[in-house]
Amino acid sequence: MNVDVDLSPLRESLEAEGIDGYCIDADGSDSDQRYVSGFTAPDPYQTLVTADGVHLLVSGLEYGRAKAESSADSVTRRSAYDYRDLVAEHGPYEAKHRLLAAFLEDHGVDSVAVPRSFPTGTADGLRARGLEITVEPEGIIEGIRATKTEWEIEQIRASQRANEAAMATAESLLATADVEDGVLVSDGEPLTSERVKTEIEITLLRHGCGLDDTIVACGADGADPHDRGSGPLEADELIVIDIFPRDKETGYFADMTRTFARGEPSEEARRRYEVTREAYEAALEAVEAGVTGADVHDAACDVLETAGYETLRSDPSTETGFIHSTGHGVGLDIHEAPSVSPSGGELEAGHVISIEPGLYDPAVGGVRIEDLIVVTEDGYENLTDYRVGLEPTTE
Amino acid sequence: MNVDVDLSPLRESLEAEGIDGYCIDADGSDSDQRYVSGFTAPDPYQTLVTADGVHLLVSGLEYGRAKAESSADSVTRRSAYDYRDLVAEHGPYEAKHRLLAAFLEDHGVDSVAVPRSFPTGTADGLRARGLEITVEPEGIIEGIRATKTEWEIEQIRASQRANEAAMATAESLLATADVEDGVLVSDGEPLTSERVKTEIEITLLRHGCGLDDTIVACGADGADPHDRGSGPLEADELIVIDIFPRDKETGYFADMTRTFARGEPSEEARRRYEVTREAYEAALEAVEAGVTGADVHDAACDVLETAGYETLRSDPSTETGFIHSTGHGVGLDIHEAPSVSPSGGELEAGHVISIEPGLYDPAVGGVRIEDLIVVTEDGYENLTDYRVGLEPTTE
Structure with missing residues (x-):
């Protein structure tokens, strides 16, 4: 309690x-x-x-x-x-x-x-x-x-453990699929967004979590951060997997995103993956009690803009590039205070926030990398224990 | 649409x-x-x-x-x-x-x-x-x-199809379990309420439905209509399974309850099952446009009271016997108008309602049998296609 x-x-x-x-x-x-x-x-x-x-x-x-x-x-x-x-x-x-x-x-x-x-x-x-x-x-x-008790942090950590198991299920499906005519195939059937989502949900159920929704979005679908994804998953394309389960007993959410690609993603897709990863690392590096959510958002924007991509900071009307906030609070609601965005105020020890920069373009696809962390006095503790890498593995 | x-x-x-x-x-x-x-x-x-x-x-x-x-x-x-x-x-x-x-x-x-x-x-x-x-x-x-369009009835019917598949999964688990020391055992592990619920949810997920909750309640647990059930399922005891899934796309619910027992349920448990079944049939028989929800509720109470059981009609303070309403409307909410209870008004063609009489006593366990139906001008159409029987089978 x-x-x-x-x-x-x-x-x-x-x-x-x-x-x-x-x-x-x-x-x-x-x-x-x-x-x-x-x-x-x-x-x-x-x-x-x-x-x-x-x-x-x-x-x-x-x-x-x-x-x-x-x-x-x-x-x-x-x-x-x-x-x-x-x-x-x-x-x-x-x-x-x-x-x-x-x-x-x-x-x-x-x-x-x-x-x-x-x-x-x-x-x-x-x-x-x-x-x-x-x-x-x-x-x-x-x-x-917004400021979590120790008990709450333990509940969120437990939900993120379930999330890691679900992400591993999804990644393993991508890693072990065959590629036929440019499409991922598993057990003789096209591996669709819907199939991967069902297996994610089943894994979460077995870990006591439910969810209303999850994102497995390939290619142009992944370039719209709110598209849940549908249809066959394609080789050589970016596949964004964003899972936000809720523990059925405690009600606490978790949140994590990884982006994968099978086959040969384009040079530009690979570059975007690396730049997003740098932005994610820079944003994490910026976190500590006393800095603002806006500061953390700026750290991500700095990296992305320096690499030549638009952000809503460099162009408020852009529809490609980095077109959302860097993060948000997570707890009994999947989106709650504090905000890690241009309007984000001072972060405090005990805030649980997502850090999730991304890059989007329908011509290339979407990349997003997201961890869930607790703000501490001198930095952060990462509640997420999941490898960051573009190529899916079964490890 | x-x-x-x-x-x-x-x-x-x-x-x-x-x-x-x-x-x-x-x-x-x-x-x-x-x-x-x-x-x-x-x-x-x-x-x-x-x-x-x-x-x-x-x-x-x-x-x-x-x-x-x-x-x-x-x-x-x-x-x-x-x-x-x-x-x-x-x-x-x-x-x-x-x-x-x-x-x-x-x-x-x-x-x-x-x-x-x-x-x-x-x-x-x-x-x-x-x-x-x-x-x-x-x-x-x-x-x-409360009055459904043809389109809505099709959506609810589709959710009830998923529900039938989930109930069949659960019934099959009960039917094929071994009995060891009075407890149901499946794959070498005690078959618990929790395991059956997980398999129900997985079946529903594969049919595009989700749920927040489901009831698999054995023995005394089943005698409390709001107890979700927990722990090992026992032989010779009544097991109430109540599933109310929601289609993830359309948002329409379905609802169904069956009661099973493995082994040798007591004479009294068998009698209660048969009496509940008669009340369920009498309530169904009473349904048509123009009668009230109260009339239908009375039809169920008549059977149960004649057989010697208390109802909230015969004793408003009873804690055993028939201690809830006969039914409720089902649609975008799991509980909505109209009511099939003492306060239930006139039923109209196109109302979708549950019919779910039951009998409860901690010393015996719970029985509930529930179908989902559409009221028609001269009776009803049953949206539920699922056998009624106390002994679980794999058919």
Whole structure:
């Protein structure tokens, strides 16, 4: 359990604004609520942060598990406020407002800060019952989440271990494929992006991870950083493999990208691979607590521009070259704070970030190399243990 | 593409209330937005329904795909409102409000109805810019979604085909396991709930489906309808397998449950299986357009109570017997309208519902039998093609 969560920045903000509590009303897909409460459930539940603790409101169905598993200081079940009677009398929509108002009153809360995503239905319902609802505009919880506890770093490391196994499965498929008529062939069938993705997913499942999506993109597909890839994989072309699994139990993501080529990639493809690798190394070298995400992004751009490629820094309208940020935070969400981009602020020890420069051109294909690291006081610790090399092997 | 979506109930409500448009601001996890726009994306986007059409507001990254794939009448990219300049000048939070206000103004919309889940941050931001925001309390879109188009029924049918393959994988593992010291053993290792779930997931992946969760629950675990199951599967005990996969492309769910036992289940376990089967058949028999979900639920309760078991109808506080509803709608969400429960309203042709009575007692275990069906004018069409039988086979 993530016991070292420090909500003091939130409590200081509440006190400064003269607000009694902070309330989240969401289901298990909301990572802020999962983080604050140490609990997740498929259906909506509510979390209240006050000066004296974290308080959960859950259905009877979830009560036992919330008591046992959550990090909340108190857990209340809906039946404590006669929820069934409220639904029978007022219908489910109005009943929820009355339920939540009673829960807030119980904790002495008249004024509430809520996240930007708080449901307008609930906000308006509580306002109609006399509560003062203020949207917290800064995303304070997101800021707190950016700095990982030791426990969280262990969970992310475990997800990256599963990711390494999945990448090895994919690389091995590429390495052992035959080449027939310019196309990779495995077990007598064309080796497609879809087949490789399925084997990646199966490996992740066997390691307790799931994913919604993964990228295995060959040739021109790989030149669009958001193309997931499809169809037969070709020899002599760059193949970008980007895997971002999530542990099914803990909810923590990992993230890694490697680029491979079978056969004889063009001179220009090889050059781009080497230049991207230099940019990745330069960005890693730049990381330490106190530098900004923008500084790290600049380090990558410097290498790429010096080698003659466009970046969004050298040409904001370019559609080829380095056309995304150098990295992003990873945790309970695959994209979270901090940002390693032109707008990226100061990095702190305990930030977990990806470093993933790339070069893209439909005429050549895409290259991206990505590791996941923890920022430390004097550098970084790499959470990724996976060889960087263009030619796939079975090692 | 789901071309036959009929938004007229929403438009009639807007007209009756004198409201210009209905706006959704959510990401791809919001099934209402996916349904209305025929589009989904990982990051937030906005959908506006007016009297004259459905209008999408998306990032430049999603613009091409939204134009090609969505069912919207118009697609606008954020850059049309100088979004980058807005962010630079006002920050991302305020910029979003200005962006959305400009988009609404472009469509002549001053007053907006929003779903209950609409973000309070966006609602308050738009209100501060003079727009009138009203929460639509009825869940009109959910009501529209309950009646499936022909296209949707085909997608759900396809997901149920994948589900049948997964159930066959699981059943075959049970059927071919050895029994050693009262525990099922496969390939020399105890056959656990976890192993069966992994093989179910792998089969689903190979059929293009994913899932967050599945139930393989043996003995007392199976007597709690929300227990996912864990540990070695035992001979002579009831094993509940409930699979609810989602097609990765279309987003449509399927749902099916079967209960099995190896060895010699107790007399009482066998009796409960037969009674549950009778309740399932009686509930199916009761289904046709015009009857209510409550009627269908009553048909299941009648059988179970006549056989001497408690239901929540005979004893609202019972913790054994039939302790959930008979069924629920299935579509882009695994639980959606209509309800086949004491509060279930009139069923209509085109509703897709599960029929899943069960009996639970920690001393005996759990039984549940579930098919997925489409309501028709004079009965139902079963979307499920899977044998009902307690003894697992490899057929």
